[in-house]
């Protein structure tokens with residue numbers, strides 16, 4: 175173990191924590207659990223290990239005068255004040271690429287789970303209700319119209335899978351992608367109006383805050399289903415709850431929420447939603463690959479080598 179001191183922003187999973195502890199002196203969540211001790215070690219902290227959900231403010235960075243690098247184990251880094259890091263010359267890295275397949279798989283799984291009512295069907299069998307009756311009919315996914323909000327690496331992986339389901343795919347993004355065969359629509363509302371399923375996979379942050387609002391949900395309509403595998407912040411959660419309650423949309427399948435790990439009671443009580451606890455990248459294989467890349471970025475930095483996956487702004 176080197177004497178380099180780093181702080182872990184969250185209760186990191188063993189897959190990252192163990193190799194980190196083998197390589198560095200790791201203070202886990204000290205800023206939250208023991209502020210007094212944190213103040214003592216803060217001047218020596220040279221790196222932050224974070225997850226995609228971590229919030230790393232300019233104020234926190236100010237307390238870490240020796241900070242050199244923030245390594246995020248996640249593709250999303252919307253919780254990091256990248257401008258403040260850049261102004262300080264602090265490097266920021268993330269883990270793009272390695273989780274595309276898993277997040278795309280989960281988007282398909284959520285669509286299918288909602289349309290074919292898998293959670294309800296499972297409860298139905300377990301509760302012994304089958305001999306007494308049958309389930310209400312579900313909805314067909316194959317051949318349905320899919321709108322993808324955000325056509326980056328993961329959006330394209332979703333489109334690939336959806337093509338195999340014979341879905342009719344359209345998308346919205348900052349601009350049309352000439353190399354893709356799918357139809358481009360300039361706004362989320364225009365896309366929603368043409369979609370049975372609207373899947374959100376755009377980065378979080380101020381640029382996309384509440385992009386999916388009451389107007390977009392109204393355009394999706396009473397037969398439409400919203401799927402979110404991006405960030406809770408991209409959806410106006412209040413407007414979503416209202417749309418689900420009024421029948422303005424048919425349902426939703428959500429892996430991410432505004433105030434994780436807290437999920438509004440109203441959503442938890444609804445029958446027309448499927449809810450999962452931010453598990454888009456949560457397979458052993460992918461979390462290992464993410465941890466390896468997050469660690470490799472730290473090691474490259476401290477060895478004076480080029481970073482493997484800096485965020486695009488850096």
Ligand code: 8YV
Nearest residue numbers: 225226227247248249250455
């Ligand atoms: C994880 C994520 O929840 O990659 C992201 O942006 O949100 C997720 O993969 C998390 O960052 C795992 O550490």
